[in-house]
Amino acid sequence: xxxxxxxxxxxxxxxxxxxxxxxxxxxxxxxxxxxxxxxxxxxxxxxxxxxxxxxxxxxxxxxxxxxxxxxxxxxxxxxxxxxxxxxxxxxxxxxxxxxxxxxxxxxxxxxxxxxxxxxxxxxxxxxxxxxxxxxxxxxxxxxxxxxxxxxxxxxxxxxxxxxxxxxxxxxxxxxxxxxxxxxxxxxxxxxxxxxxxxxxxxxxxxxxxxxxxxxxxxxxxxxxxxxxxxxxxxxxxxxxxxxxxxxxxxxxxxxxxxxxxxxxxxxxxxxxxxxxxxxxxxxxxxxxxxxxxxxxxxxxxxxxxxxxxxxxxxxxxxxxxxxxxxxxxxxxxxxxxxxxxx
Amino acid sequence: xxxxxxxxxxxxxxxxxxxxxxxxxxxxxxxxxxxxxxxxxxxxxxxxxxxxxxxxxxxxxxxxxxxxxxxxxxxxxxxxxxxxxxxxxxxxxxxxxxxxxxxxxxxxxxxxxxxxxxxxxxxxxxxxxxxxxxxxxxxxxxxxxxxxxxxxxxxxxxxxxxxxxxxxxxxxxxxxxxxxxxxxxxxxxxxxxxxxxxxxxxxxxxxxxxxxxxxxxxxxxxxxxxxxxxxxxxxxxxxxxxxxxxxxxxxxxxxxxxxxxxxxxxxxxxxxxxxxxxxxxxxxxxxxxxxxxxxxxxxxxxxxxxxxxxxxxxxxxxxxxxxxxxxxxxxxxxxxxxxxxxxxxxxxxxxxxxxxxxxxxxxxxxxxxxxxxxxxxxxxxxxxxxxxxxxxxxxxxxxxxxxxxxxxxxxxxxxxxxxxxxxxxxxxxxxxxxxxxxxxxxxxxxxxxxxxxxxxxxxxxxxxxxxxxxxxxxxxxxxxxxxxxxxxxxxxxxxxxxxxxxxxxxxxxxxxxxxxxxxxxxxxxxxxxxxxxxxxxxxxx
Ligand SMILES: [Cu+2]
Ligand SMILES: [Cu+2]
Numbered sequence: 001x002x003x004x005x006x007x008x009x010x011x012x013x014x015x016x017x018x019x020x021x022x023x024x025x026x027x028x029x030x031x032x033x034x035x036x037x038x039x040x041x042x043x044x045x046x047x048x049x050x051x052x053x054x055x056x057x058x059x060x061x062x063x064x065x066x067x068x069x070x071x072x073x074x075x076x077x078x079x080x081x082x083x084x085x086x087x088x089x090x091x092x093x094x095x096x097x098x099x100x101x102x103x104x105x106x107x108x109x110x111x112x113x114x115x116x117x118x119x120x121x122x123x124x125x126x127x128x129x130x131x132x133x134x135x136x137x138x139x140x141x142x143x144x145x146x147x148x149x150x151x152x153x154x155x156x157x158x159x160x161x162x163x164x165x166x167x168x169x170x171x172x173x174x175x176x177x178x179x180x181x182x183x184x185x186x187x188x189x190x191x192x193x194x195x196x197x198x199x200x201x202x203x204x205x206x207x208x209x210x211x212x213x214x215x216x217x218x219x220x221x222x223x224x225x226x227x228x229x230x231x232x233x234x235x236x237x238x239x240x241x242x243x244x245x246x247x248x249x250x251x252x253x254x255x256x257x258x259x260x261x262x263x264x265x266x267x268x269x270x271x272x273x274x275x276x277x278x279x280x281x282x283x284x285x286x287x288x289x290x291x292x293x294x295x296x297x298x299x300x301x302x303x304x305x306x307x308x309x310x311x312x313x314x315x316x317x318x319x320x321x322x323x324x325x326x327x328x329x330x331x332x333x334x335x336x337x338x339x340x341x342x
Numbered sequence: 343x344x345x346x347x348x349x350x351x352x353x354x355x356x357x358x359x360x361x362x363x364x365x366x367x368x369x370x371x372x373x374x375x376x377x378x379x380x381x382x383x384x385x386x387x388x389x390x391x392x393x394x395x396x397x398x399x400x401x402x403x404x405x406x407x408x409x410x411x412x413x414x415x416x417x418x419x420x421x422x423x424x425x426x427x428x429x430x431x432x433x434x435x436x437x438x439x440x441x442x443x444x445x446x447x448x449x450x451x452x453x454x455x456x457x458x459x460x461x462x463x464x465x466x467x468x469x470x471x472x473x474x475x476x477x478x479x480x481x482x483x484x485x486x487x488x489x490x491x492x493x494x495x496x497x498x499x500x501x502x503x504x505x506x507x508x509x510x511x512x513x514x515x516x517x518x519x520x521x522x523x524x525x526x527x528x529x530x531x532x533x534x535x536x537x538x539x540x541x542x543x544x545x546x547x548x549x550x551x552x553x554x555x556x557x558x559x560x561x562x563x564x565x566x567x568x569x570x571x572x573x574x575x576x577x578x579x580x581x582x583x584x585x586x587x588x589x590x591x592x593x594x595x596x597x598x599x600x601x602x603x604x605x606x607x608x609x610x611x612x613x614x615x616x617x618x619x620x621x622x623x624x625x626x627x628x629x630x631x632x633x634x635x636x637x638x639x640x641x642x643x644x645x646x647x648x649x650x651x652x653x654x655x656x657x658x659x660x661x662x663x664x665x666x667x668x669x670x671x672x673x674x675x676x677x678x679x680x681x682x683x684x685x686x687x688x689x690x691x692x693x694x695x696x697x698x699x700x701x702x703x704x705x706x707x708x709x710x711x712x713x714x715x716x717x718x719x720x721x722x723x724x725x726x727x728x729x730x731x732x733x734x735x736x737x738x739x740x741x742x743x744x745x746x747x748x749x750x751x752x753x754x755x756x757x758x759x760x761x762x763x764x765x766x767x768x769x770x771x772x773x774x775x776x777x778x779x780x781x782x783x784x785x786x787x788x789x790x791x792x793x794x795x796x797x798x799x800x801x802x803x804x805x806x807x808x809x810x811x812x813x814x815x816x817x818x819x820x821x822x823x824x825x826x827x828x829x830x831x832x833x834x835x836x837x838x839x840x841x842x843x844x845x846x847x848x849x850x851x852x853x854x855x856x857x858x859x860x861x862x863x864x865x866x867x868x869x870x871x872x873x874x875x876x877x878x879x880x881x882x883x
Binding site for chain 1: 404409410413480482486488489493494577578580582583584617618619620622623624625626647648649650653656657660661664667668671672674675676678679681682683684685686687688696699700703704707708710711713714715716717718719720722723724784787788789791792793794795796797798800872873
């Protein structure tokens with residue numbers, strides 16, 4: 001629905017969009033019922049009980065306990081239905097299925113940068129395959145932003161200093177809006193773009209065309225040696241730092257005795273602020289890379305470290321990408337024509 | 343017969359002349375009138391910024407103002423309206439003027455502190471004006487970090503200090519009300535004989551006293567981070583940007599109730615008076631104010647469902663948010679039931695009361711979409727939220743405040759205003775308001791984000807409707823300024839009780855003497871006691 005006249009709904013193009021729309025319609029129905037009932041009562045009483053002559057007073061009615069209980073309890077019950085349905089829809093949106101493909105999003109004043117594990121990189125445009133669960137790991141290089149896909153009915157804030165995530169499964173091919181919904185300064189309203197949902201084969205073809213500079217993990221591997229990470233983090237476990245093999249998803253015991261599950265946020269923090277969590281048995285020798293490495297390269301490193309834990313990784317999309325050439329690490333796919341003004 | 347009424351010879355307005363007699367007054371009524379003038383100026387300023395925003399949004403392109411200018415406009419609209427108009431509005435003007443006579447007292451418990459609170463408010467406003475004239479501020483009224491702490495290069499610090507300072511005026515007012523209501527009630531005026539207006543202000547005062555210090559500390563933290571580079575909210579320096587949101591909303595959600603609960607109190611007075619009967623379920627309405635005040639403190643994270651908080655805490659906050667919806671619903675049902683078997687008349691204040699109920703109803707019901715997790719994820723930070731809180735803040739709080747002004751104006755000034763003008767204004771405000779904000783619900787579900795300087799073409803039709811409505815709404819707000827000002831010199835004398843209302847404040851002359859009562863008021867046996875005898879006397883005075 002759209003274009004002609006006043007549009008009421010954005011396209012419903014994700015697996016949970018219809019559920020959200022139905023929930024929305026349910027709340028509208030409840031609201032209209034109660035709203036109209038109250039307004040009719042107000043107007044009708046206003047007419048029926050209009051003052052007939054000056055000096056007349058109303059009947060003194062102090063209240064009615066049964067009525068009070070009735071109109072406290074009924075709305076409570078109905079609102080619990082809303083709460084329950086809302087919670088169900090929410091968890092559907094928040095908990096991705098076991099099998100997902102991952103895309104990284106970095107918000108920056110005022111653009112969205114997306115990186116696909118296969119190597120394709122884009123700005124203000126995101127290509128995704130139809131019918132496949134896509135997990136987006138989101139962070140920000142500066143202030144808060146929020147990545148919003150109205151047609152998928154989901155959004156998540158981009159928070160500097162950590163990864164947040166959302167997921168969706170697109171159910172309709174087409175091009176839909178991406179908005180930034182967290183105010184982020186001058187060109188906040190220009191921080192928009194589009195998500196392009198493609199048939200899976202087309203998507204593979206598109207990926208293949210965009211993977212200049214190798215996959216994300218390959219870029220990460222290159223950085224891993226450039227930044228000399230590999231001199232301490234040896235897979236053999238003989239280095240001064242812990243081996244990074246098979247650590248993702250596993251629990252580690254820290255020097256202070258606490259334990260931590262090592263996910264993407266843990267990896268990110270351990271690079272940027274390496275002293276924060278020291279694995280038991282190791283010395284705090286690693287330099288902090290805060291300010292020395294940008295979010296996009298960080299993402300590449302994280303992606304590379306994840307490849308060292310094949311068990312924890314959901315099987316990636318069959319990489320049609322023919323690890324193209326050597327060349328620069330900066331194969332940047334330029335967006336065709338999108339909103340980002342200036 | 344009304345023509346024979348005359349203003350009393352001695353009253354608080356002519357008890358001392360000249361600027362000094364006002365600036366050094368300890369009379370709560372004069373302080374209230376000075377607040378009235380101050381916040382009316384702020385309301386006009388906030389309205390000016392809103393007009394700029396609505397003009398810009400008439401076209402999809404950002405073609406009227408530069409993006410930075412637009413961002414400053416919506417920021418200063420929010421800052422002025424929330425901190426310098428809505429928070430003081432009903433308590434500082436109507437509460438200040440009416441709580442002492444309503445409890446049968448000569449003044450508030452601490453008259454000097456009351457005057458101090460006004461000066462503090464002015465000082466806070468002075469900081470805001472300094473920020474405004476040095477170029478304004480662009481962080482949004484929510485001051486989210488890390489944007490406000492290191493990215494924005496506008497006047498964040500003076501604005502934040504202005505908000506910080508004016509917060510103390512709100513704390514002092516709240517403190518004054520609490521003590522007054524506890525200690526200064528006339529003999530025989532027990533808690534359950536108090537007008538519901540007083541109950542509402544009691545609940546509001548608790549929030550002011552308990553909540554405002556938290557936002558004050560938060561502002562100091564932003565200040566310290568900006569000025570001295572401490573890492574509190576900035577992740578690069580080891581801070582947590584989301585911590586700010588927790589602290590900010592811990593105050594600012596309850597602040598919503600600072601704005602709306604006093605207006606709910608006004609409503610109870612209006613509805614009781616113009617139905618000539620007591621409020622249905624007095625104690626339920628009284629306790630619902632307290633329940634709202636208490637629950638209001640435990641729902642803050644419903645502003646943060648997409649801010650990366652744990653889904654389980656989101657679940658808890660969603661659940662608690664529904665719990666605050668119930669007492670609000672109870673109030674609406676009780677007011678509606680009050681109409682039953684009333685003797686209803688539609689003087690201008692009652693028109694405002696009807697308008698209030700309609701708008702507050704929509705505001706409350708649309709809150710359900712935002713408390714519900716599944717729909718909030720989609721609607722968060724879209725125009726749906728903008729529409730929802732304007733229905734509560736403008737449709738509710740301002741409608742209640744202006745309704746209250748129309749109701750107590752004869753008491754405050756001793757004069758009646760143009761009834762025709764007031765009816766026009768009430769209708770224009772109601773129509774203009776709905777035209778402005780209803781389309782924004784649809785825009786929000788369509789996905790239009792808030793705080794957008796430019797937007798995709800498909801949102802234009804609804805935005806034009808909204809801007810047109812804002813024009814009507816503006817006229818609705820300007821009218822009262824004209825006829826109320828005119829009434830100050832030309833209005834007919836009102837007499838002590840022009841509406842035949844039951845509260846103690848109507849037992850004294852209009853305008854009252856400085857000590858409020860010339861003889862001790864008679865405390866009725868029941869709250870909102872209307873007998874044919876009382877009503878006839880009032881109408882025929
Ligand atoms: Cu933004
Ligand atoms: Cu809130």
